[in-house]
Amino acid sequence: MGYSIDKAKGIGYNITSATFKVSGYYWDIKFYPNGDTTEAECFVSLYLHLLSKVTNVKAQFNLTILDKHGRHPLRSRPSKLRSFDGKGNSSWGFSRFIKKTNLESYLKDDDCFVIKCTITIHKSGHAVDVNAKFVTFEVNGQTFKAHRSILAARSPVFNTQFYGSLREVSDTIKIEGIEEPVFAAILEFVYSDLCPEMCKFMPEHLLVVADRYGLEILKLICEKKLGQNININMVSYFTLGEYHNCTQLKDASSNL
Structure with missing residues (x-):
């Protein structure tokens, strides 16, 4: 299923990635092709979601949309330091990640892309991701x-x-x-x-x-x-x- 089909499903509809593990915690990514709210309907929304039922996981992350081969980045957004608690604050991200028109002009006839997420976990005040x-x-x-x-x-x-x-x-x-x-x-x-x-x-x-x-x-x-x-x-x-x-x-x- 391509982006052109998913974007026809309305505001608030989201696609959830497979679960992945970073620093002992389980996460997934939620992609909203028509935005997560009416205020963001001209944008795509992108969020990192903590699945593990834990408290006070401090992390910074970077979300990137790349071409379908994962080589050429279109849009990348680094986050501030966020506190995930597996409850009310289990998701952080960007309601207005990129305008839909910008994404579609970049994709042109190609209907697929890759979403990359880099997470930096902070423990005892120190970041543990060497990519930082x-x-x-x-x-x-x-x-x-x-x-x-x-x-x-x-x-x-x-x-x-x-x-x-x-x-x-x-x-x-x-x-x-x-x-x-x-x-x-x-x-x-x-x-x-x-x-x-x-x-x-x-x-x-x-x-x-x-x-x-x-x-x-x-x-x-x-x-x-x-x-x-x-x-x-x-x-x-x-x-x-x-x-x-x-x-x-x-x-x-x-x-x-």
């Missing part, structure tokens, strides 16, 4: 600190860099060829999934770096912004679209 390690980026003398696991969940390039066979083991990575404001905007998008302010003023710079790190949704946002000014820089935008495989930008440029 930080990495520091040096960009033209300025430093940026970020979570390896969140970067890897959002970007296939970071995923390969941190967890591939030739993984980067250093805690400090020097970035070449990117200006500090652009890299800061990339991190802003990775953590919030919101369009960075820079996209309004320098979308071409942001598009290049989004392509470098495999951030397909940000690429589409930049393409749309550039398309609004297509009459001004038709030739340069066509070249940009050709080099970075931006179909919409190339089509808009060539149709003038």
Whole structure:
């Protein structure tokens, strides 16, 4: 059964994953294709649910929707530290995880996707998930600190860099060829999934770096912004679209 069938079943309908075990506790994931409430009917909702009948399990988690092969992330949301008690507060997540229109535009003719969940359990004030390690980026003398696991969940390039066979083991990575404001905007998008302010003023710079790190949704946002000014820089935008495989930008440029 595909997403297109499930989304026709109304608000509050949910699909529950198979049960899985993390740090001795049993969990599942609940996916609401039409939102869990009327206020979220334009979104899909996604929740992590504790099944074990225990109290005060403190955890942080990251929920990610990827393509059906589990390689390319579409949307990733990290949680705050939450307390699960197996009773009234047994579920935490995101009522407005992603707009349905955004999910459907990404899926196109493909009707399936993968949901990934990374859980960090906190015991005695200490996190026990090794994937929660930080990495520091040096960009033209300025430093940026970020979570390896969140970067890897959002970007296939970071995923390969941190967890591939030739993984980067250093805690400090020097970035070449990117200006500090652009890299800061990339991190802003990775953590919030919101369009960075820079996209309004320098979308071409942001598009290049989004392509470098495999951030397909940000690429589409930049393409749309550039398309609004297509009459001004038709030739340069066509070249940009050709080099970075931006179909919409190339089509808009060539149709003038």
